Amino acid sequence: xxxxxxxxxxxxxxxxxxxxxxxxxAVHSALSLITNMVALAVLFLMLNAxxxxxxxxxxxxxxxxxxxxxxxxxxxxxxxxxxxxxxxxRVFAIAxxxxxxxxxxxxxxxxxxxxxxxxxxxxxxAQGGNVQLVGRLLLSDYVFxxxxxxxxxxxxxxxxxxxxxxxx
Amino acid sequence: MDFVxxxxxxxxxxxxxxxxxxxxxxxxxxLFTAPGRKGALAVLALLGVAxxxxxxxxxxxxxxxxxxxxxxxxxxxxxxxxxxxxxxGMTVLLSVRYLDQMDMDHGEYYVxxxxxxxGMMLMASGTDLIVIFxxxxxxxxxxxxxAGFARTDLRAQEAALKYFLLGAFSSGFLLYGAALTYAATGxxxxxxxxxxxxxxxxxxxxxxxxxxxxxxxxxxxKVATVPFQMWVPDVYQGxxxxxxAFMSVGAKAAGFAGFLRVFLYAFPALSVDWTWLLAxxxxxxxxxxxxxxxxQGDIKRMLAYSSxxxxxxxxxxxxxxxxxxxxxxxxxxxxxxxxxxxxxxVVVYLARQGQEALELSDYAGLGSRAPLVALAMTTFxxxxxxxxxxxxxxxxxxxxxxxxxxxxxWLAVIGVLNSVxxxxxxxxxxxxxxxxxxxxxxxxxxxxxxxxxxx
Numbered sequence: 001x002x003x004x005x006x007x008x009x010x011x012x013x014x015x016x017x018x019x020x021x022x023x024x025x026a027v028h029s030a031l032s033l034i035t036n037m038v039a040l041a042v043l044f045l046m047l048n049a050x051x052x053x054x055x056x057x058x059x060x061x062x063x064x065x066x067x068x069x070x071x072x073x074x075x076x077x078x079x080x081x082x083x084x085x086x087x088x089x090r091v092f093a094i095a096x097x098x099x100x101x102x103x104x105x106x107x108x109x110x111x112x113x114x115x116x117x118x119x120x121x122x123x124x125x126a127q128g129g130n131v132q133l134v135g136r137l138l139l140s141d142y143v144f145x146x147x148x149x150x151x152x153x154x155x156x157x158x159x160x161x162x163x164x165x166x167x168x
Numbered sequence: 169m170d171f172v173x174x175x176x177x178x179x180x181x182x183x184x185x186x187x188x189x190x191x192x193x194x195x196x197x198x199l200f201t202a203p204g205r206k207g208a209l210a211v212l213a214l215l216g217v218a219x220x221x222x223x224x225x226x227x228x229x230x231x232x233x234x235x236x237x238x239x240x241x242x243x244x245x246x247x248x249x250x251x252x253x254x255x256x257g258m259t260v261l262l263s264v265r266y267l268d269q270m271d272m273d274h275g276e277y278y279v280x281x282x283x284x285x286x287g288m289m290l291m292a293s294g295t296d297l298i299v300i301f302x303x304x305x306x307x308x309x310x311x312x313x314x315a316g317f318a319r320t321d322l323r324a325q326e327a328a329l330k331y332f333l334l335g336a337f338s339s340g341f342l343l344y345g346a347a348l349t350y351a352a353t354g355x356x357x358x359x360x361x362x363x364x365x366x367x368x369x370x371x372x373x374x375x376x377x378x379x380x381x382x383x384x385x386x387x388x389x390k391v392a393t394v395p396f397q398m399w400v401p402d403v404y405q406g407x408x409x410x411x412x413a414f415m416s417v418g419a420k421a422a423g424f425a426g427f428l429r430v431f432l433y434a435f436p437a438l439s440v441d442w443t444w445l446l447a448x449x450x451x452x453x454x455x456x457x458x459x460x461x462x463x464q465g466d467i468k469r470m471l472a473y474s475s476x477x478x479x480x481x482x483x484x485x486x487x488x489x490x491x492x493x494x495x496x497x498x499x500x501x502x503x504x505x506x507x508x509x510x511x512x513x514v515v516v517y518l519a520r521q522g523q524e525a526l527e528l529s530d531y532a533g534l535g536s537r538a539p540l541v542a543l544a545m546t547t548f549x550x551x552x553x554x555x556x557x558x559x560x561x562x563x564x565x566x567x568x569x570x571x572x573x574x575x576x577x578w579l580a581v582i583g584v585l586n587s588v589x590x591x592x593x594x595x596x597x598x599x600x601x602x603x604x605x606x607x608x609x610x611x612x613x614x615x616x617x618x619x620x621x622x623x
Contacts, residue, residue: 114375
């Protein structure tokens with residue numbers, strides 16, 4: 001059951017990814033990117049990472065994609081046609097892509113790269129709930145980095161205003 | 169999982185918090201200052217720098233960790249903090265007139281400088297990969313915007329975009345390295361990584377090598393080592409000159425602060441593998457930086473390549489992986505901060521309304537036009553080249569001394585040879601300033617320089 005689900009969702013994700021780069025119409029590309037992201041969210045669900053799955057849908061499939069579509073609609077369909085290519089780019093891309101794929105397949109062998117399990121076990125997740133665990137960690141162990149991200153957002157706001165405002 | 173409220177010890181990061189508070193004050197103060205009077209904000213920023221410096225001196229000698237081991241208060245972090253504050257203070261001083269001349273006198277400039285410094289200080293005092301990463305991001309994001317602060321200038325736009333794209337890419341490497349470190353050791357805390365590696369050893373944990381490699385790429389980008397240096401010349405050239413000065417000193421020092429802390433403190437168990445890699449990077453970085461700098465006709469590009477070369481010298485000391493190496497890096501960065509900021513200060517000083525003196529030929533005859541400025545520039549160039557009795561010489565002496573002590577004699581020899589190459593372009597500027605009339609024939613100066621180079 002799990003294997004069948006994984007294979008079908010994985011296939012959808014890959015199809016979506018292929019669609020992003022092969023489809024001619026930019027809006028179609030964006031739509032297949034959403035397919036890919038939703039499929040990834042399902043994969044996260046299967047890994048017991050409900051929180052990440054929901055965030056994936058809200059942030060990526062939701063907010064980021066809306067922005068993408070905005071830009072595509074604003075620019076119009078023809079605007080992104082670009083003939084500029086480095087000579088031999090396609091050959092290099094295919095060769096390097098194949099190399100990367102071979103590396104990933106090699107590395108994905110079981111037990112070649114053993115990692116450590118994290119602190120939160122499946123039991124804890126089942127008991128306390130995924131979001132609660134993340135929330136507790138954010139406000140206890142990781143409260144300092146959590147507060148730092150607010151400074152980071154402040155920098156982003158100031159930066160966006162500086163670069164985009166017509167008259168400072 | 170129990171909810172443990174972490175110790176909140178704001179006192180141990182007080183200097184950084186003072187800088188952050190100043191940034192917020194300047195941000196609000198910007199609302200209440202009329203256009204053309206933004207110099208008042210610079211004064212406010214300088215007060216913040218003075219406060220943070222004083223606080224750093226008060227904290228000197230203390231040693232503790234705060235926020236559950238996320239940051240440390242130690243002399244290492246404080247020393248780097250002082251370097252950043254020096255860079256910030258001098259950059260603010262350089263900027264007031266420059267911003268006015270270039271018609272971009274906006275208070276946000278000082279806000280971003282202060283926030284960037286806040287990020288740098290976190291990078292230096294962070295003892296957790298997440299904090300170091302966030303510090304780096306705060307620093308980088310501010311610098312991306314500052315690089316494009318001259319918004320209507322095409323070159324500044326190119327600089328900002330190029331810096332942003334490549335910087336975001338390199339941040340990805342660093343973050344991936346941190347994630348794999350977590351996968352391999354179960355923690356992102358540097359102290360706990362040390363503990364884990366001491367207990368479990370490094371054998372049978374190949375993820376560690378991938379993690380260390382990715383971290384090296386990420387930091388290598390930030391301190392601009394070859395082959396991750398492509399962005400440096402264009403960004404340094406396109407950014408406003410005081411920002412370039414700030415980047416070349418502050419951001420480089422911050423990169424090394426994180427680099428040293430992570431590698432020498434957390435991963436000494438893998439040092440057999442990364443020392444020779446760093447040595448190789450050092451050779452490449454020094455040589456490419458110095459050789460390409462010779463061919464530059466634009467002073468900001470020349471200083472950009474020279475800053476790449478200096479990153480190479482610093483890597484030499486880092487490759488020696490010793491306490492002496494760390495001390496040498498710290499001392500070198502102080503000497504480098506003053507001389508490089510000084511050199512950029514001269515460039516800023518010579519700028520006129522809406523126009524800068526950037527071509528090397530603009531400096532012809534400076535020795536007679538403005539003897540004091542030329543003398544200052546000469547001192548800075550001589551120090552950057554590392555000629556005794558300047559600070560640059562002493563600093564290089566310590567750097568290469570650390571390498572020799574660690575048994576890397578060949579690396580020190582290459583470093584010294586590179587210093588000789590660098591003397592060519594540093595001294596060329598001096599020759600241009602003193603021995604060439606404005607618009608004099610090129611051939612004369614070239615032959616003089618050639619003669620010096622042969623000696």
